[in-house]
Amino acid sequence: MRVPRKRSPSRGVLLRAAPLALLLAVACAPSADASAKVQCSLQLSPSPAHVGPALAELTLSEDGRPLEQASLTVQGNMNHAGMVPSQARVTELGAGHYKAEFEFTMGGDWILIVDGKLADGRSFERTLPMPGVASK
Amino acid sequence: MTSAAPARRRRSRGVLEWPLVGALLRWRHSRLLLQVPLFLVALVLVLHGLFGPRLAPMNLATVMVWVHYRGALVLVLLVAGNLFCMGCPMLALRDLARRFVHPRFDWPQALRNKWLSIGMLVGVLFGYELFDWWGDPRATAWLIVAYFGAILAVDLVFKHASFCKFVCPIGQFNFAASTISPLEIRAADARVCETCTTKDCIKGSELSRGCELALFVPEKRGNMDCTFCLDCVHACPHENVALARHEPADDLGLDPHRSGLGRFSKRPDLAALVTVFCFGALLNAFGMVSPVYAVQRWMAGVMHVESEWPVLTALFGVALVVEPLVLLGLACWATRAATGSHESLLTLGVRHAYCLAPLGFGIWIAHYSFHFLTGLLTFVPVLQKALCDLGAPILGQPIWRLGGLPKSAALPIELGLLSLGVIASCVVAWRIAERSASRRTLAAFLPWAALVLLLAGAAVWLFEQPMEMRGTFLQ
Numbered sequence A: 001m002r003v004p005r006k007r008s009p010s011r012g013v014l015l016r017a018a019p020l021a022l023l024l025a026v027a028c029a030p031s032a033d034a035s036a037k038v039q040c041s042l043q044l045s046p047s048p049a050h051v052g053p054a055l056a057e058l059t060l061s062e063d064g065r066p067l068e069q070a071s072l073t074v075q076g077n078m079n080h081a082g083m084v085p086s087q088a089r090v091t092e093l094g095a096g097h098y099k100a101e102f103e104f105t106m107g108g109d110w111i112l113i114v115d116g117k118l119a120d121g122r123s124f125e126r127t128l129p130m131p132g133v134a135s136k
Numbered sequence B: 001m002t003s004a005a006p007a008r009r010r011r012s013r014g015v016l017e018w019p020l021v022g023a024l025l026r027w028r029h030s031r032l033l034l035q036v037p038l039f040l041v042a043l044v045l046v047l048h049g050l051f052g053p054r055l056a057p058m059n060l061a062t063v064m065v066w067v068h069y070r071g072a073l074v075l076v077l078l079v080a081g082n083l084f085c086m087g088c089p090m091l092a093l094r095d096l097a098r099r100f101v102h103p104r105f106d107w108p109q110a111l112r113n114k115w116l117s118i119g120m121l122v123g124v125l126f127g128y129e130l131f132d133w134w135g136d137p138r139a140t141a142w143l144i145v146a147y148f149g150a151i152l153a154v155d156l157v158f159k160h161a162s163f164c165k166f167v168c169p170i171g172q173f174n175f176a177a178s179t180i181s182p183l184e185i186r187a188a189d190a191r192v193c194e195t196c197t198t199k200d201c202i203k204g205s206e207l208s209r210g211c212e213l214a215l216f217v218p219e220k221r222g223n224m225d226c227t228f229c230l231d232c233v234h235a236c237p238h239e240n241v242a243l244a245r246h247e248p249a250d251d252l253g254l255d256p257h258r259s260g261l262g263r264f265s266k267r268p269d270l271a272a273l274v275t276v277f278c279f280g281a282l283l284n285a286f287g288m289v290s291p292v293y294a295v296q297r298w299m300a301g302v303m304h305v306e307s308e309w310p311v312l313t314a315l316f317g318v319a320l321v322v323e324p325l326v327l328l329g330l331a332c333w334a335t336r337a338a339t340g341s342h343e344s345l346l347t348l349g350v351r352h353a354y355c356l357a358p359l360g361f362g363i364w365i366a367h368y369s370f371h372f373l374t375g376l377l378t379f380v381p382v383l384q385k386a387l388c389d390l391g392a393p394i395l396g397q398p399i400w401r402l403g404g405l406p407k408s409a410a411l412p413i414e415l416g417l418l419s420l421g422v423i424a425s426c427v428v429a430w431r432i433a434e435r436s437a438s439r440r441t442l443a444a445f446l447p448w449a450a451l452v453l454l455l456a457g458a459a460v461w462l463f464e465q466p467m468e469m470r471g472t473f474l475q
């Protein structure tokens, strides 16, 4: 059984100061990412993915609201070094949907890096994993 | 005191007499010219690996280590020799540390062989697959740091080049590979060594330390265990050490007494190193093609496991222990049956296994040169991005389309390099057969030629498989 320890006065001061310190820390912390709520989801075809041309349909939204007229750069990368990234051709489909056409040049684990600028000028970057692309 | 140099015309010192390069190499501190830049590169890789992007293709640590360092290493071994051991930055740090800490112990007698370093080499190959170092900049950076730490831990306790000779897995890889290199360190004129009284090349002098790898130049044959450190070049008072032409793979077929090594035919550990070097090349290539996942899934099902390490352990056991034992055992048995020899299978195996070194090198270089050539320029955009991230875009914005040779162009190069390895292995197998059974050379040669062709066929099959690199094997 644990013996309750007598609380020292200094410990009490520390405990009382803690909420204040936390408040200050939050106030002084850098402002949260302005695009933190931007959601970027991915629908890939063909599915399951394999080597060859691929089409990623990206859906951008914030608080359930579609984000239109964003300017997107999409790059497919493998998770290992030495491969040239696959640059996607991006077209806006409307209602927050975007089409990114690119090519899986090798089988393995891929990652889609979406670099975007929203219509209101905010920037964001999202990394979307695409594991297990089959080699044929 | 040194003995007087005999007044006679000496043989050439090879590269050491070339204009500029020769003068540079003869300079006592020449090694630092390679070590200091490589140390700085290692430092940059560690920093970028630890603090740069987590994505492997965007981090200098993963790009430079797994694409460029490995590729450059084997290509330099093919066209020159063991220059990466010569330029090893870890040795520079060790030498600096040894100014303050003097090692007191000799490397234990029981460990004066290659068994520990073979274990280290297998461990690195295993860790590469299990921890996916190829896709993890942080792990790659820590691996570099650990390597520096390991050499300090060993060489500040034990004298001479204990780490290089008995522990370092990269060193053992380089030693086995450099048997096919076109340059070697040797005596320029054997007669000068005969009259030499000081033997400074091994004992050392005020000019330089002697060979830390225990290789006595007049009795040194081939490149095994030579780090190209050039200590002997600087120590020899007669300027009688040459960096000269070496017939690639030539000495593998011979079995003279070699300084610091003895006879190859009496060294099962060296034969095992060459065997692991060859079968490890196949295994490493197998780890990056599509069928490996089917095999791993099947093994996981049979073993009723879901984690990767038991499957990998079994795969390594089969590829590096069972398969070599079976195949070399069969070759030994066939040799014995065909030649009527009464020697043990082990004796035959240790004698003949060296014919696998050129083939092993052929597979390694075919594999690594593929990554090197197809990803040759991929470090450029990564460096550009690193500088941009640092706020100093002096090389401009990253040009991500920079790559290298198309894969279709790399395949013929791969097959060409592999063919060279096959031819050299067959020549070595013939030489060993001649030595082993002079009256039944063909009979002693055929089982080993068949083994070489079988392994080469497996390599060709692997190179034609679609590549696939995954971090999660059960997907």
Ligand code: SF4
Binding pocket: B187, B192, B193, B194, B196, B197, B198, B199, B200, B201, B202, B217, B218, B235, B236, B237, B238, B239, B240, B241
């Ligand atoms: S290489 Fe060694 S043995 Fe030969 S001359 Fe030089 S110091 Fe003497």
Ligand code: SF4
Binding pocket: B185, B210, B211, B212, B213, B214, B215, B217, B220, B225, B226, B227, B228, B229, B230, B231, B232, B233
């Ligand atoms: S023989 Fe010894 S001293 Fe000379 S280069 Fe090789 S490892 Fe260095």
